[in-house]
Amino acid sequence: MSHKAVFLDRDDTLISDPGYISDPAQVQLLPHVGHSLAMLKKMGYLLVVVTNQSGVARGIVTEQTLEQIHHHLKKLLADEGVYLDAIYYCPYHPEGTVAKYTRESDLRKPQPGMLLKAAEELDIDLSQSWMIGDSYRDIAAGSRAGCRTILLDTPGKPQVREPDDPEPDRRAVNLREAVNILRMVEFQQKAQAARAELQEAAIEPKEKQTPQEQKPQPQEAVEPAQTEFKPAAAKPSTAEKPKAEPLVNAAAPNPVQAESTSTPLVSAVNPDTEQKISTPSARQETPSQAALPSMPAGDMPPSGALHTDKTHQLLEEILHHFKLKHRYEQYSEFSVFMLLAWLVQVLAVFCLVVSIWFGLDRTRGSDAVQTMIGYAIALQLLVIALLLMHDRSK
DSSP states (O other): OOBOEEEEOSBTTTBOOOSSOOSGGGOOBOTTHHHHHHHHHHTTOEEEEEEEOHHHHTTSSOHHHHHHHHHHHHHHHHHTTOOOSEEEEEOOOTTOSSGGGOSOOTTSTTSOHHHHHHHHHHTBOGGGOEEEESSHHHHHHHHHHTOEEEEEOOTTOOOOOOTTSOOOSEEESSHHHHHHHHHHHHHHHHHHHHHHHHHHHHHSOOSOOOTTTOOOOHHHHHHHHHHHHHHHHSOOOSSSOOTTHHHHHHHOSOHHHHTTOHHHHHHTSOGGGGGGOOOHHHHOOOHHHHHSOOOOGGGSOOTTHHHHHHHHHHHHHHHHHHHTTTHHHHTOOOOHHHHHHHHHHHHHHHHHHHHHHHHHOTTSOHHHHHHHHHHHHHHHHHHHHHHHHHHHTO
């Protein structure tokens, strides 16, 4: 059975990107990366890193140093209890300075070569997999490979979309929100599958019935009685004795009277079988009743089931959009300006309290009160300035 996987870009998706990383000491995990990858592992995804490393072709870093950098990345993730399944990189670039690596390659994103190679070597079902990255090259590679895609809109790093770039399936501000999107998608898929199974079980009639359910209809019980009495109306010859005669004699002593009308027929039947036989007037069915198929009560669909399903689906969509409405505020990173604003706000309140205290103390003049109020106003203006700087840094 093929596996599902999450293909991950390296720089600005898993680790910070100061430029061309040429030393393992420069590798630093982004916040919440370890926990996010652990959640993907619990969801059953393989973790595969696919990264362009043109620094090898440009002579900035060697493949040996690149292996050391990736080894250090694996060590940092292992310290948080997460292990990568594979790392694929493309060292080629058409504008490189090292002749060995200066060429075009199908492995280089936006080409899907690395994803297709990983799918073949790791037995990955690309239709059930995702590509997560911070550039449209990652989105193009994932789309061409047949994966669904999530673009990370990193704050402070706007992405420029070219006319030929495909649109991502989803967007997120960081890896943690991307994982939450995957969890929501899987939950919706499981809920839809469960509703479909319940609807099929409620609508589909039973093909086989148990012996207890196979009861004869009242119409089938009457027809044999009519067949038994018909031979009694004919007069058999003395040479040949009819086989149905003992039954007629036992059921109705006067055969001629038995076939005259339907009412004497019922009265002449054996008392043991009288409850099983109904009169023709009692078993007559209207055309509409005869056309309706019989359906057990347990197979009838619940009343208002379709309306309930539509309402439940609408509520799920509203909940999904409500959770993603303030995603930038929910997943915002730590802000120094916000911390300073809180500290200065505390000082401003303190100065205001001191000014009130000085005003109640007759031994202190009005100058002291005015000074403290001036401090409080100045600090409050500083708080406003810090909050504005915090909003601009988002």
